[in-house]
Amino acid sequence: MRKLTNLFLMAAFSVGLVACSNQDEPVVSNGELQTIDVTIDETDGATTRTTSVVNSSDPDKVSFTLSNKDTLGIFTSAGGAQLSFPISGSGGSFSFTGGGWGLKSAYTYAAYIPFSKKNYDRTNKTIPLNYVGQVQNGLNNAAHMGKFDYQASAGVKPVNDKASINLKRQSAIIVFKLTMPVAAEIKSATISTNGHSIFIRQNNLDISGTTINLSTTSANKSTKATLYLENCTTQANKEFRLYMMAGVPVAIGSKTLRLAVRTSTGEIYYTGNLTKYYPTDSTTDWATNTRFCYKATLRLYTGTVPEKYIDDLVGSLDQPAVTVPDPGAWN
Numbered sequence: 001m002r003k004l005t006n007l008f009l010m011a012a013f014s015v016g017l018v019a020c021s022n023q024d025e026p027v028v029s030n031g032e033l034q035t036i037d038v039t040i041d042e043t044d045g046a047t048t049r050t051t052s053v054v055n056s057s058d059p060d061k062v063s064f065t066l067s068n069k070d071t072l073g074i075f076t077s078a079g080g081a082q083l084s085f086p087i088s089g090s091g092g093s094f095s096f097t098g099g100g101w102g103l104k105s106a107y108t109y110a111a112y113i114p115f116s117k118k119n120y121d122r123t124n125k126t127i128p129l130n131y132v133g134q135v136q137n138g139l140n141n142a143a144h145m146g147k148f149d150y151q152a153s154a155g156v157k158p159v160n161d162k163a164s165i166n167l168k169r170q171s172a173i174i175v176f177k178l179t180m181p182v183a184a185e186i187k188s189a190t191i192s193t194n195g196h197s198i199f200i201r202q203n204n205l206d207i208s209g210t211t212i213n214l215s216t217t218s219a220n221k222s223t224k225a226t227l228y229l230e231n232c233t234t235q236a237n238k239e240f241r242l243y244m245m246a247g248v249p250v251a252i253g254s255k256t257l258r259l260a261v262r263t264s265t266g267e268i269y270y271t272g273n274l275t276k277y278y279p280t281d282s283t284t285d286w287a288t289n290t291r292f293c294y295k296a297t298l299r300l301y302t303g304t305v306p307e308k309y310i311d312d313l314v315g316s317l318d319q320p321a322v323t324v325p326d327p328g329a330w331n
Helices: none
Strands: 002-009 034-041 051-054 062-065 071-076 083-086 109-113 127-130 135-137 151-156 162-169 171-179 186-192 202-206 213-215 224-230 239-247 258-263 268-271 275-278 290-297
Touching: 109 162, 135 239, 171 186, 171 258, 186 239, 224 239
Parallel strands: 034 162, 135 224, 171 290
Antiparallel strands: 002 034, 051 062, 071 083, 071 109, 109 151, 127 202, 151 162, 171 239, 186 224, 186 258, 202 213, 258 268, 275 290
């Protein structure tokens, strides 16, 4: 399901396009207001991203809504630095003021969200999508997911006075429905396979062409992926949910998925085989804009805990940059 969001961008962009040839006439030559229509991927009623909450009627679903602190990054085939446009509204639609453009018919425009200052000097071929350092604060809480809900569009060419940018989610939503036999404060949850390096720690996004391309290196793939937890205390034999965004594609196939949670006192509760209950068909591989739900009743692991069930965060819990200060009107 998708929702159409209109972005209204003011004309007269005088920074990067002024030096263009006069034969490339603007789509709207008189410099009046130009419209960019943006379609944003939805999953199970989700609108866009950044503010993410558990669906009130179905805890297996996550709803994403816009925040007025979100920022959209846009590249033009004319070259030069990318542009960033802060969102000045909330909900499912927003408009830009002062983002002078002057679209040229010969150029294409590609976009991604969230814009990151760290990406400012990068090209549209090497935008990093980081999935390490996800931290869920409280059981049954999906508020952390919006920061990792990367969406993007390949280059599109304006037609008449309009460019239609169709943003696509570049990750998968993973839901774990779990039960613990005891009350415990849990600090992390690690999903793993039997030695297969299939989980993506970081993707590189390429929106330089007419299609979106994702790539990664062997160094950015792992046999496990970890969600870190804060303020998460389970009750004995009471069901709870954990939520994670995952890089794609991940070829699960017939591989066995294992999950272990680590408590604040160091115990490991685990399952040797996660059970998929959504999708209800035979689909197993994680792909763009998909949702997978798994369930398990965990039990205490005794003996020496294998490395596959634990994961210590390398580096810090810094989240990927999601917002930038409003730069104000473009001069």
